[in-house]
Amino acid sequence: MTSFTLDWAFLLQACCIHVTKVRDICYLMHRPVPPPDPENLHGVSILKPLTGVDPNLYKNLETFFNQKYPAYELLFSVQDENDPAIMVVQSLIQKYPKVDAKLFIAGLRYVGPNGKINNMVRGYEAAKYDWIVISDSGIYMRPDTLLDMVSYMKADVGLVLQMPYTAHRKYGFASVYEQVYFGTFQARNSLGANAIGINCSTGMSCLFRKELLENVGGLQAFAKYLAEDFFICKEIVKQKYKTVLCSQPAMQNSGNCTVEHFHKRLIRWSQLRGAMLPHLIILEPISECMLMGVLISWALDFLFNVSPMTVFLLHTLMWFLSDYCLLRIVENGPLPFSKFEFFVAWITRESLAFWLSLRSHKNNEVHTDTGLTAVPPRLMTVPGPIPGLGHEGLS
Numbered sequence: 001m002t003s004f005t006l007d008w009a010f011l012l013q014a015c016c017i018h019v020t021k022v023r024d025i026c027y028l029m030h031r032p033v034p035p036p037d038p039e040n041l042h043g044v045s046i047l048k049p050l051t052g053v054d055p056n057l058y059k060n061l062e063t064f065f066n067q068k069y070p071a072y073e074l075l076f077s078v079q080d081e082n083d084p085a086i087m088v089v090q091s092l093i094q095k096y097p098k099v100d101a102k103l104f105i106a107g108l109r110y111v112g113p114n115g116k117i118n119n120m121v122r123g124y125e126a127a128k129y130d131w132i133v134i135s136d137s138g139i140y141m142r143p144d145t146l147l148d149m150v151s152y153m154k155a156d157v158g159l160v161l162q163m164p165y166t167a168h169r170k171y172g173f174a175s176v177y178e179q180v181y182f183g184t185f186q187a188r189n190s191l192g193a194n195a196i197g198i199n200c201s202t203g204m205s206c207l208f209r210k211e212l213l214e215n216v217g218g219l220q221a222f223a224k225y226l227a228e229d230f231f232i233c234k235e236i237v238k239q240k241y242k243t244v245l246c247s248q249p250a251m252q253n254s255g256n257c258t259v260e261h262f263h264k265r266l267i268r269w270s271q272l273r274g275a276m277l278p279h280l281i282i283l284e285p286i287s288e289c290m291l292m293g294v295l296i297s298w299a300l301d302f303l304f305n306v307s308p309m310t311v312f313l314l315h316t317l318m319w320f321l322s323d324y325c326l327l328r329i330v331e332n333g334p335l336p337f338s339k340f341e342f343f344v345a346w347i348t349r350e351s352l353a354f355w356l357s358l359r360s361h362k363n364n365e366v367h368t369d370t371g372l373t374a375v376p377p378r379l380m381t382v383p384g385p386i387p388g389l390g391h392e393g394l395s
Helices: 002-028 057-065 085-095 115-126 145-151 173-183 185-195 210-214 228-238 259-276 280-286 289-304 308-331 339-360
Strands: 044-049 072-078 101-105 131-135 157-161 164-166 205-209 242-245 250-252
Touching (some): 044 057, 072 115, 131 145, 164 173, 164 185, 173 308, 280 339, 289 308
Antiparallel strands (some): 157 205
């Protein structure tokens, strides 16, 4: 009976996983809740840690100067006084003199091993509002995004997250590949985790109550962690506050977009997930389309002598069509690329998922975007400086 139940569990999971996620995303995405009355809107301080520039940095930062929100401030921070991002920020401050914006040069300010926290801490301490947004440099915001995030900050909510997604960029296959990943696999994971109360914080764009961090020592208390976003969420939940997703996704719009660069990000994330939630080392691979299809095909062949190839192809077709529908909903309209491009990107992602998972467990070191070795991921409290972690940490 145990073997029979396990075999059918794989089949049931394959049939239900997309139905529930499509239902959840139809309910949540692009359906904002009514905003508070203008007189009840809280002021918001937006922390923007920066390191270096890319071709889209000016465009991305400019969207924060054009938020349709009555009271907010922009707190930019860099670690090096020679950072070229300084000129970008200064030009935008001059272009929009009516926007409350400040630039902090962190210099050698050190509060812990996490370089992203070191970069943000001066801006955090100078924030004049008690609601804080942390937003990575590669995020592009629609004019009403801040209002959408604030609308979800109810009395029992301590942390509002944006589901990671990407803006469409004309960088060929790499940009399509990345968009398909975030609109399918990442969307399922974020929605599923949020629905059952699992910590799904990514840290690239989030809104939280400053007082909740002050209760545990402020932002600098999380500088000892490699994955500060995970532990910020964990501490907020400990204080009996909810974490929720808002209706608009976080639109990543980095000017650096290659397949190899994206694979390195996926490997880092897999290493961190395995370090913080070790059971995912087993559960995550078997939740992927291809491996699950193999297991289901074997189970039905063993139980009922059904053609395994037929089952595998039908399973893959169902998964493919469901992912296409899911991505259309996340995109909130027609896809900005052809169905053939979607098929190639989808089959590439699904085929490489298990291989990338194996690569992430090949060693116990996390590598940053600069190529420098950081720390063993299983040590969440790290003993020394992490080189190369600036504006986006390990994202």
